[in-house]
Amino acid sequence: MDTKKIQIIIGSTRPGRIGNQVAEWIKQEFNEPANIKIEIIDLLDINLPFMDELALPSSGQYTKDHTKTWSNKIKEGDGYIWLTPEYNAGYSASIKNAIDYLYQEWSDKPILIASYGVGGGSTANHNLTDVASRLKAKVIEPTIELTIHREMRDESGQLKDPVNDFKIYHEAVETSLQSLINLVNNAKLVSV
Numbered sequence: 544m545d546t547k548k549i550q551i552i553i554g555s556t557r558p559g560r561i562g563n564q565v566a567e568w569i570k571q572e573f574n575e576p577a578n579i580k581i582e583i584i585d586l587l588d589i590n591l592p593f594m595d596e597l598a599l600p601s602s603g604q605y606t607k608d609h610t611k612t613w614s615n616k617i618k619e620g621d622g623y624i625w626l627t628p629e630y631n632a633g634y635s636a637s638i639k640n641a642i643d644y645l646y647q648e649w650s651d652k653p654i655l656i657a658s659y660g661v662g663g664g665s666t667a668n669h670n671l672t673d674v675a676s677r678l679k680a681k682v683i684e685p686t687i688e689l690t691i692h693r694e695m696r697d698e699s700g701q702l703k704d705p706v707n708d709f710k711i712y713h714e715a716v717e718t719s720l721q722s723l724i725n726l727v728n729n730a731k732l733v734s735v
């Protein structure tokens with residue numbers, strides 16, 4: 544079987560964020576089949592400015608080096624996890640900006656949406672599902688919603704013990720990840 548890649552995109556960039564911890568937890572929840580490689584992509588490292596391309600992304604006419612680099616990075620993926628915090632009843636601006644730079648790179652690709660927040664980030668999750676559908680992605684159901692309680696954080700706001708605290712999600716997450724893997728393995732190759 545061909546080797547495939549699933550990319551987990553961390554949608555938060557603020558100092559003191561927990562997005563990186565949540566991404567690491569999701570990564571270790573993968574029962575990584577031999578042919579699947581999991582890569583965490585940190586938008587802090589990608590460092591995109593606000594969308595600054597002239598042509599519509601659906602044209603694929605990219606002029607900026609940062610857009611070409613971002614496009615090439617995403618083209619390496621066969622499936623994605625869009626991981627977003629909930630900020631003021633929405634997804635993060637940084638993940639939306641990164642998504643909007645591209646178009647065909649997402650089309651027909653399996654995407655699993657994962658959110659977190661005091662109520663699982665469910666509003667962000669639903670809104671991001673609409674975005675993925677508009678891009679003609681294959682949205683994996685059920686999506687992942689992780690509730691973050693105050694007691695789960697230490698004095699600096701970091702998660703104290705995500706492996707233990709997220710145990711209750713293990714079965715549900717396993718189902719979603721398996722659906723993503725199945726779709727990644729069965730998806731027809733789409734050239735972009």
Ligand SMILES: Cc1cc2nc3c(=O)[nH]c(=O)nc-3n(C[C@H](O)[C@H](O)[C@H](O)COP(=O)(O)O)c2cc1C
Nearest residue numbers: 555560561562628629630631632659660661662664
């Ligand atoms: C600007 C801002 C707005 C927030 N709004 C919400 C919200 O509407 N709903 C929610 O569940 N949590 C909200 N939160 C709490 C975040 O979900 C929580 O702080 C989470 O850790 C943010 O992700 P991050 O640490 O990766 O940035 C908000 C946090 C910030 C910083």
